[in-house]
Amino acid sequence: MLNKNEMIVDTVLLAGKIMIESGSDMTRVHDTMERIARSAGVVDPRIFETTTGIVMSIPTKKTAEVQPVLSRSIDLEKVARVNAISRAFANKELSLKETHENLQALTLAVPVFSFRSQLLAAIVVGCTLSIMYGGYWGDLGATALASGLGFTIYSKINRHFRFRFGSEFIAAFTIAVTALLCVRSGFGKSLDMIIIAGLMPLVPGVPITNAVRDLLAGHILSGIARGIEALLVAAALGTGVAVIFRYL
Incomplete structure (x- = not known):
């Protein structure tokens, strides 16, 4: 007691x-x-x-x-x-x-959105940002496919394995491969835009924002730690895509 x-x-x-x-x-x-x-x-x-x-x-x-x-x-x-x-x-x-x-x-016990809801949100985010960034309406199908597959891989790996940063790398690799296959098959047009939009649901926006807020508020250790963690996630995403471009 x-x-x-x-x-x-x-x-x-x-x-x-x-x-x-x-x-x-x-x-x-x-x-x-x-x-x-x-x-x-x-x-x-x-x-x-x-x-x-x-x-x-x-x-x-x-x-x-x-x-x-x-x-x-x-x-x-x-x-x-x-x-x-x-x-x-x-x-x-x-x-x-x-x-x-x-x-x-x-x-x-806290309400958690179902995987289907999260997957739908990832697809909507990817497709919406594709148009906002100047992409083609005809690429929405390919973008939805890339976003959905990438988010699914990312979620499944994190759920069953402790593979920090590896899940982001594999998800980005999957998105890049999907985008490449879609473009080569004629299902998509802009390879770069499909990849960028597909990656957006995985970009560490909140950690980066919190890192800046912590630094400005004087929480130096937390700000640096979160900033490095966000950079490592971004590096994993970038490396996953770079592997595909390296061997195009």
Whole structure:
């Protein structure tokens, strides 16, 4: 059974872990964690967060704990829910125990879009951006095929294997091969535009944005780490396409 101070630290760290794992920027993470701690009666909470771990202590009680962050994805639904729970606690609508229980429940049960919905979204994004970038309407079929196959490969690999950056490389390779076959068979016209549009659902836009936000907010370690991670993803995507062009 946790005492009050241990419950405070555990609740704060759990909220921060969920937000970092779900792709939140560090400014929002720190603000939410500090809001929970101060609302629980901690006058001077000491919190240090990075993309791979969080440390919190209550100086007056000599209580401290470290929480590792082992995985990261993009799930803004969880970020919004943690933020809502923290504000409800700050407004005295939830007790500390209820807040902790709600956060634990959030880690186990949160609405997730089905694979079909995600696949449809990837296809729509690819086709829409193809037209926005000046592509041909006649290439929409090839773009939809490339986007769909690339996203499917990416999702299946990430679901069954821990193959970081490899999933992006294989997905980009698949998109480039599909685009090349479509153009050579007459099903598509612009090879470059089909590949670019097909890659867009896989581009790490949120990590890049968060990296810039973290750097501007003074979270140097997190900003650099996220920036390097985004660059590695972009490099994997580019390499997957470059392999095809190298042997054309």
